[in-house]
Amino acid sequence: MHPLFQQDLQNIDQLLEQVRQLSSDYLSTIAVKPTGLAQPPTAAFTLPTEGAGAASAITYFNTYIQPYLVASSGPRYLGYVTGGGTLAAIAGDWLTSVFDQNTQNTTGIGDLSAFLEVATIRMLLDLLQLPDDFYGGFVTGATVSNFTCLAVARQWVGQQSGKDIARDGLPFAIDIYSATPHSSTLKSLAMLGIGSGNIISVPTLDSREAMDVGALEQLLQQKANKPFILLCSGGTVNSVDFDDMQAIARLKNNYTFWWHIDAAFGGFAACSPAYAHLLKGWEQADSITIDGHKWLNVPYDSAVFFTRKAHASLQVQTFQNTNAPYLGDPSEKFSYLNFLPENSRRFRALPAWFTLHAYGKKGYQSVVEHSISMAQLLGEKLEKSGLYILSAPVWLNVVCFTTRREENRGASVQRIVEKLNARGKVFLTPTVYKGVPSLRAAFVNWRTTQADIDLTIEELLAVYE
Ligand SMILES: Cc1ncc(COP(=O)(O)O)c(C=O)c1O
Known part of the structure; x- marks a missing residue:
């Protein structure tokens, strides 16, 4: 040595x-x-x-x-949607590196890590009030979760006409509908060869980011019931608007489609009895994306996909290792090796298991409800400031707002963000909401307090122009 x-x-x-x-x-x-x-x-x-x-x-x-x-896991890092890492999750994350398992299968030969991953998926289903009808796995982030789900969706569309797309490639264009898709789903479509420019855009409801389901039906009636993928938002990134899950679930009676929901952070609304109704009906989806490094407050490199158990064989067709006898026969045993994009992979479930075990349902209900109350408080203070106005109502945990002054608003928002972020007390990211240049403050960090909201307002007033 x-x-x-x-x-x-x-x-x-x-x-x-x-x-x-x-x-x-x-x-x-x-x-x-x-x-x-x-x-x-x-x-x-x-x-x-x-x-x-x-x-x-x-x-x-x-x-x-x-x-x-930078203190990106601190209480006033409100840009993007940035979680904070609970102490239990950090302990789990540290131990993940120390024990350094290669988490693969549940055959009973080898380590326990894949069993714990399956158990952690069940704990998350329980937390989010989803039935045990889903398998799931941990991936690096919501982008890869969306990619994983849409890869299985692509395989499903092929199966409807007897094609094996994973083996033979894309035989035809795939119809995919969405109203306000997150950029990561477009990136996933690009990676999957479906094409990010091929989304058929569904109108939103008036002054909303949620899908107009009536308008979707009109679009569908022009097609001869061709199987398609429906990409829904369980919380849009600017205003946290939700597509109407119950109305969409009802469409399943008349149309043949794969229903994917990107609920990267909005899915955690299910932790609170006051907000769970926003997701009612989502249990009928074919696949769902959830992020761990957002509202679950696990350090980066944590997201989950849920796919219906009924689709397991499509998932194996998509992700199997076909020419590697040393990895075993994919049809014989359950292994993450043949179930998601990676082969070798870390014990990614451990930080999530630590935090779920440590704080339980009540702990997460309180984090979710507290984040929402912090967003509402900032929204109220901004409205009262006389300088800023809300670009969208505070539906859940994101405040999307802009300057009251309308002329040169784009340039002024940009300068406000630059000055604010350079001062280093609060971090926000800019956006454009329904054509209006705006700022976003997203609340998911377990540490944020009212004092942080006061300081955020002070800073925003100081950099106003
Ligand atoms: C709704 C939604 N989907 C997907 C993503 C992508 O997440 P990640 O950065 O974890 O890949 C985000 C990130 O903010 C998001 O808000």
């Missing part, structure tokens, strides 16, 4: 203690760490010929890397 590896093994306790201390310092001061940084890093990150062991990497990290990282 090279002496540096030997030296690190001998110092295992001191090294891990340094990492523990670093983690603790960061996590206990995250609320005052900057949410944005103006200055660029100063170090040259080059490969040494002779290394100096893990302690030197920790010192280098402390000097040249850590100061340039």
Whole structure:
């Protein structure tokens, strides 16, 4: 063994203690760490010929890397939809690396990790009030979850006319309908060869992002009941509007389609009796996307797909390893190897299991309801400020707003965002809602408090122009 590896093994306790201390310092001061940084890093990150062991990497990290990282899991990082990592989830995430399993199958030979993944999927179904009619798995993010679900949907469309698309490629164009799809679903369609430009756009309801289901039916009546994919939103990213799941479920009686719901963060509305009605009917979907690194507050690299058990053979056709005897026969046993895009994969369920076990249904109900109340509070304060107005009602946990001044609004929103983010106390991202340049503040972080809303308003008033 090279002496540096030997030296690190001998110092295992001191090294891990340094990492523990670093983690603790960061996590206990995250609320005052900057949410944005103006200055660029100063170090040259080059490969040494002779290394100096893990302690030197920790010192280098402390000097040249850590100061340039932002508090993206802190309470006022309100851009995109950014979760915060509960302490239990962070513990699970850390241990995922330490134990470093390659999570594959549930045959009973080997480790427990795939069993725990299956169990964690069941816990999530329970949390989200979905029936046990779905299989699921962990992937890196909602984009890959959407990709996974739509890949199986593509296989299903082929099967309707006796084609095996996974094996033979696309034989024809696939009809896919949506009203307000997230960009990641378009990216998925691009990757799947369906084509991101081939979505048939369904009108939305007036002043809403939700699908006009009546208009969808009119579009469908022009087609001779050709099987299609319906792509729905269980929470749009700007206004968190929901397609009417019950009305869409009823369409299943008359039309042949694969129903996919992107509920990356909106799916967590099901944790609260006050908001669960927004998803009523979603249990009839063929596939659903849920993110872990948003409202579940698990560190990045966590999302889940749910696909109906009835479609399992289509899923294996799509993701099987067909020419690798050393990986076993895909038809013989359940293995994640043949069920999702990756082959080797980390024990990604562990952080989610830790946090679900630690805080349970009530814990998540409180996170969801608290986030929504924080969004409502910011919305009220913005309206009262006299300077900003809401671009959309606060339907759930995102506040989409703009400046009251209408002239040159686009440029002014851009400058407000730049100034705000450079000050490093609050981080927001810009958007365009129904043609109106706007800002978004998304609340999913378990740590955000009323004091954070007060500071956010102070900052927004300070940068107004
Ligand atoms: C509705 C929706 N779907 C998909 C995604 C993509 O998620 P990820 O970045 O985890 O791939 C997002 C991200 O904000 C989202 O809000």
